[in-house]
Amino acid sequence: MNAPFPPLGRVPRIVFLDRETLAPAVTLARPAFAHDWVEFDRTAPAELMERARDADILILNKVRLDAEAIAGLPRLALIAVAATGTDCVDKAACAAAGIAVSNVRGYAKASVPEHTFALILALARAIGPYAADVKAGAWQAAGQFCFHTHPIIDLHGRRLGIFGSGDLGQQVAALGRAFGMEPVFAGRKGAGEARPGYMPFTEVIETADVLTLHCPLTLETRGLIGAEEFARMGRRPLLVNTARGGLIDEEALIAALDAGQVAGAGIDVAMPEPPPADSAVMRLAHHPKAIVTPHVAWASMEAQQALADQLIANIEAFAAGRPVNVATP
Structure with a gap:
């Protein structure tokens, strides 16, 4: 040696x-x-x-x-x-x-974007709820070849709002294009005018059908999406966070899911980790419109x-x- x-x-x-x-x-x-x-x-x-x-x-x-x-x-x-x-x-x-x-x-240039889209697809196609219905015998009870207890949406033609334009955000955008989506990168929150190649933060919040976070947790990004942002989400988007806990106000997210401001949420991160049993993240894990995974987006x-x-x-x-x-x- x-x-x-x-x-x-x-x-x-x-x-x-x-x-x-x-x-x-x-x-x-x-x-x-x-x-x-x-x-x-x-x-x-x-x-x-x-x-x-x-x-x-x-x-x-x-x-x-x-x-x-x-x-x-x-x-x-x-x-x-x-x-x-x-x-x-x-x-x-x-x-x-x-x-x-x-x-x-x-x-994790492949792992995180793939997990991000696994969450997006599971929410958009209601994979979890339909799988649970089948296990509960709902297919036999329906008496026909299919049943329609949960709405399903296509990703094609939808706007994909991305917060964070680094390697992970860029790869998520590429996957979005492959699905026929329109990826847009959000500008800085509170900025008067978005830089070239970015859409104003508020416009992304208001017009995107899917929102996904790929930015670091800093003083600037802590609480990036909270009650004020949820109130502006006119498209009832799906929201995914595979970046860092603390970027989203989870208490406000639960309220937004209950109020129909957000159609579904996929969460892979928390603060702290593991989250306490009585935390908002764990309440999200039991919410019918949410999927929570244990910080494994990176872990292929x-x-x-x-x-x-x-x-x-x-x-x-x-x-x-x-x-x-x-x-x-």
Whole structure:
């Protein structure tokens, strides 16, 4: 094996704090330099400092590292986040302490858009309700070749409003075009005039038949869609969120579903995760017009393997003195 990398001058200790966030079948190769590897299925806040204390490199997905924790980890050189989002890490504190933060990017370009359309199609075609009716014997009770207890809509010819124009949003737009939809990208909320290639935020809210979120959670986007936006949804759209919890006011969404302002909702994210049993997200999970999945839009086996491969490549690049995918404050 290679010698330890120059920034440390010793065999580095690599600690993966929440290996269970990746499926057991995912192959996680070991870095191609001498190292000491330790992994834990999951790490509770009370366990963090004891497990991370001697780490030179920390791998984590959703474990939170605040400024206080970072200050107590003097050996730490790299935090390798096994996800795209790095909001679990205080990056400003890392920068001040000279700790690099890396993330993985572009690994779910197929998985998230496909899950998005799985939710859209399931809602538009009433897949869940019809499957439940069949199990309950409704087909036999109908006495004919079909029955019509739930409305079905075609996607062809519908307007698809997309919030977020990055790789995922662009791929969702491409899938929408394949279904004969009209994809439009929403401009910034509150902006006086939309940039070229974008439609004003309010116009998208008012005219889209399907709305789907693919933007990060920031101070600007928190609560992006709430009661005021639902009240303007004249097309009774389907609403899908595979991006981040906190982008939608879920209490307002339940009210909008009940009032008929929204025809259906597909939710894959929450805040916190897992959501409390009495949370609005869990009430949505039992709502007849909603589908809730447990933050798995990203998690096809192909996407998880791509994530794992890139994660190790990030660590090896850092060890070679050529850090990549560096996340900045």
